[in-house]
Amino acid sequence: MNIKHLFFGMLAAVTFTGFAQNKTKEVLFTINEKPYYTDEFSRVYKKNLDLVKDESQKDLNQYLELFIGYKLKVNKAYKLGLQNNPQYQSELKSYRAQLAKNYFNDTKITQELIEEGYNRLQKEIKASHILIMVDENATPADTLKAYKKIEDLSKRAAAGEDFGALAAQYSEDPSAKENKGNLGYFTAFRMVYPFESAAFNTPKGKISKIIRTRFGYHIIKVDDIRTNRGEVTVAHIMILNPKPEDADQDKAKNTINDIYKKIQQGEKFEDLARQFSEDKSSSSKGGLLNRFGSGQLSSEEFENAAFALQQPNEVSKPFQSQFGWHIIKLIEKHPVKTLDEMKGELEAKIGKDDRSKKITASLNEKLRKKYSYKKDAKQFALVAKQITDAFYDSKWSVPANVNDFTAPILTINTKKIDGKTFLEYVDKQQKSGIAVKPVSKLVDVLYEKFLDQQLNAYYDDNLENEFPDFANVMEEYRDGLLLFDLMEKEIWERSKNDTIGLQKFYDDHKMEHMWKNRVEVTIISSTKMDEIKKALALLKKKTEPQEIKAKLNVGNTVNIMTNSGVFEEGNDALPKSMKYQVGISDIFKEGEYYFVTKVDKVIPASVKTLDECRGKVVNDYQQYLEQRWVDDLKQEFTVKVNKDIFERVKKQLNP
Known part of the structure; x- marks a missing residue:
């Protein structure tokens, strides 16, 4: 994600219904005699109240300090002339144009289009088409010529000629010769609006009337109609694809197959995910992923495998995506979202669709009256x-x-x-x-x-004159954009490039960046006591983990799993009762698993090097620089707070 988009994420989330504002507008404070008013402070405080994570920022005294600091930075930006930067002006203009789109709308027409789109989203249509291309601005003669072609094909298809054969021979869609006009399954908002409407208004097995889109004339045959697949919740185990330089290109495939055999033998999916899945964002949760629908993931293979599962707890066979090898377990199937849940999403899609022409026509009519x-x-x-x-x-x-x-x-x-x-x-x-x-x-x-x-x-x-909420958001974005440029110049770039200052800051705070106890260890697990005993005996003979697996995992039966590496205390891969002692452990049991460990090295808790915690140190250093900078700005500018008015504002906001 672009850092600037992240910086303005909360601004973009503002709705346009407005917030309860003070009826009176009084000067809360001044910076070099420039006034800042109570209504802006109250509005911004209320808007951000549910967004801040630090409880101290909800304290009004603390929030006033933050608000003054914010305005000091904006004043500094104007003093430096950052508002004259052509790039800033261009980005501000672009943002205003984007924001204004919310006001070029017709609620009634939009609601009708939302309901129509939602109703169509309940279904997925499989259709084929024949296209005769003609430009939107073609001459009447060319338009008539194209129409006669599609009219002839429509009559032939209606008379029983094979639609696919006609498409392959006559359709001017470049893909038709290969797919015979077959478009596969689609739902609302996937095709241009006139095409979509014709498809959804044509019964299964029938051929549509002739329609015109910006591409030309079409006839559509609806081959199938099915219910939308909705969403699913699944858990997965993933082993990353090997890198080109890896010596063992089959290691990932062999590992996922071993895990699958363990699942078939009755071992718990979630336990295996915690131990072996290389998707670190989900492994600690037993492989659980957030629910998703068709087209929401970047892997079609993964989606299709997930939707193919029918019953809760059903497990897929191992399969490969562009990211790695997976096993999926179905947790729950979810129906299509409700209309209320999808309303915002649908409205955004309508704004980018030919449907918006209906809204434009309605707005034009209203402006002529306004x-x-x-x-x-x-x-x-x-x-x-x-x-x-x-x-x-x-x-x-x-x-x-x-x-x-x-x-x-x-x-x-x-x-x-x-x-x-x-x-x-x-x-x-x-x-x-x-x-x-x-x-x-x-x-x-x-x-x-x-x-x-x-x-x-x-x-x-x-x-801005007609909608105070629009003016407010534009003012916030205008200041926020300047602040971003200023912070990049004064804080972020400095924190990256000031290696001496960063090193000193790390030296002063390094005790805040500690490794827990770590251990270099090989972990062997099994659900069978006799197999773990064999593994222990081999381990004592200094047999390598891979060789132990080869000896004890016979045929299609996976009796043991191994995991080696350096792990920090608390890592999910480490058995909770494991002893942090060099050497080979006795057999111990946790849950349904027997474990034996070989600890090669115990690394005591220690201070992380700067390279090991650079990201966190840079972030802390930025906050340190920013606070010092705000203190300097308070010396550079004259700030006067009207304390009596502030006390009244506090009573209004926290009665």
């Missing part, structure tokens, strides 16, 4: 005369005397838009495919589109 606008007929007539038939061939040019058309042709509230702006708009529309004739009607169509564009632009320009 704002006062007027066309200057006289000026518009003068401008309209400049547009000629050359437009249809994309050969029309903005007139050389375009600067003569600066009189307004459109007024929205008090904003005036001149004829020059309209002519420049027309120039950009020449490749839009608008072919209305004669030119007089063409100009009227272009004007209506221009009016909607200008109304949207006016609405966009006034979002």
Whole structure:
């Protein structure tokens, strides 16, 4: 994840319903006489109350110190002129555009599209199609030619000709010759909206009516309809794929097969996951993974193997993905999420889909009712005369005397838009495919589109004035973006490059970075006492672990497992009752397993070297530098807190 995205993660999570704010707006404190108000402090405190992990940050006195420190840094950024950085300005503009999308919406239409999309997500459709390509802006003659082709194919398919054979021979989808038009299974939001709608409105075994998308004309045959697979919870054991340079390329495969045999012999999946799984994020939990649905993991092989399991506690055979060798155990199957659970996700998908055109049309209608606008007929007539038939061939040019058309042709509230702006708009529309004739009607169509564009632009320009929550979030992001650049310059880069300062900080705090007791050990386990006795005897004869396995694991029976390495006290791989003594242990039992260990070295608790704990030390050093820096900023800027007002704010926030 990009560090800047992480830095602004909480800002992006802000909703647009607003927060309860003080009705009065008073100056809470000043920095060099610049005021900061109670309403902003209260709003930000309430928003972050559930997000902070440090309980001290919920204390209002402590939070005020943090808030003042934040504003001091922002003031420093402005003092250094970071707000003039073109990259900063570009990123701020981009963020505003992204944030504004939430306001270019129609709740009613959006809700209808959400419900339609959710209902379709209950099913997965297997379909084939035939495509005859035609550009969206093709001439009427080319459009008619393409339509006649698809119409002929539609009649032939309806008459009983093999759909796949027709697709292979005639479809202009490049993949059709190989797959005979077969698209496999898909659900809502996987295809362009008109195609999806045709597929979902066609019964199983039937062929759709002719439809047009931006790619051309299609007919669709629905081969199958099945229920969406939903989500699953599974546990897994993973042995990482060998590296190219590893001498034993079969070691991972052999290990996973040995583990699988142990499971078949009745040993517990979770215990084996803790001992041997190399997915460290799940091994301590017995291999348990978070629930997931189709397409949510980066391994299709893993997903298909998981969904193939039917009953809880069912275990897959070993299989390989691009990450390693796996065994999966099904914990639970989950149905498709509820509508409430998916609402936000569906709304985001709709915004990126052809469905959004419905929302755009609705918004345009509302803006025409919301704002006062007027066309200057006289000026518009003068401008309209400049547009000629050359437009249809994309050969029309903005007139050389375009600067003569600066009189307004459109007024929205008090904003005036001149004829020059309209002519420049027309120039950009020449490749839009608008072919209305004669030119007089063409100009009227272009004007209506221009009016909607200008109304949207006016609405966009006034979002801060119309929506206080939008203004608040933009202010936070504006300051946060500056702060990120400043922190990178003053703290993060320095902590990475100041090797002398980092070394001194480590020397002063190294007792805070300790290894627990560690042990270099070979662990042998078995569920059978007679087999562990044999392993102990071989171990005493200085037989290597791999040779012990080879002797005692006969045929398809895995009698013992071995694990060697350096482990820190408390590691899940270590038996809890193991003694930290050099030498070979007696046999001991934990749960259903018998163990014997050979400890080659006991490494006492010791201070970690700087390299061994660099990440943590760098993080601590950054916090140390930041605190010193804030103290310096308090000397550089004059901060005055209105204590009486702060006491009133505290009573309001913590009555």
